[in-house]
Amino acid sequence: MTVTWTTWVPTPSEVQFGLQLTGPLPLRAQGTFSPFVDGGALRRKLYIHRVTLRGLLPGVQYVYRCGSSQGWSRRFRFRALKNGPHWSPRLAVFGDLGADNPKAFPRLRRDTQKGMRLRLQHGSGQCSCRGQVHAAHRACG
Numbered sequence: 001m002t003v004t005w006t007t008w009v010p011t012p013s014e015v016q017f018g019l020q021l022t023g024p025l026p027l028r029a030q031g032t033f034s035p036f037v038d039g040g041a042l043r044r045k046l047y048i049h050r051v052t053l054r055g056l057l058p059g060v061q062y063v064y065r066c067g068s069s070q071g072w073s074r075r076f077r078f079r080a081l082k083n084g085p086h087w088s089p090r091l092a093v094f095g096d097l098g099a100d101n102p103k104a105f106p107r108l109r110r111d112t113q114k115g116m117r118l119r120l121q122h123g124s125g126q127c128s129c130r131g132q133v134h135a136a137h138r139a140c141g
Helices: 104-113
Strands: 002-007 014-018 027-030 032-037 045-052 061-068 076-079 091-094 119-122 126-129 132-135
Touching: 002 061, 027 045
Parallel strands: 091 119
Antiparallel strands: 002 045, 014 027, 014 061, 032 045, 061 076, 126 132
């Protein structure tokens, strides 16, 4: 499992994880970050963080948060992949669901949290407006 997130400043890339929804997260993994400059007029610089979690137990649900001592995300959950060939992934791949009226995303997220989908994958990291490309963190308008 690889956890990916972005920040506006270069910070250490760490994920804390465990099995309990509350309380301490006893497991830790370190990763890397790399700069990304968007192609828009502002040429904003972001940092893309990636941390790979290893040694996960197949089919077990984990809780994690990402960040560093400079700030942590809220807690998220995922289920590690099962071993063997006798299972099928249930995926939802989506594109831009709109910054002004994103009605579909809450349902997709809820279905994933209920175990109806194994993975929720956003299909785009950028948007294009009037011929300019921007990082996905900026709403096109």
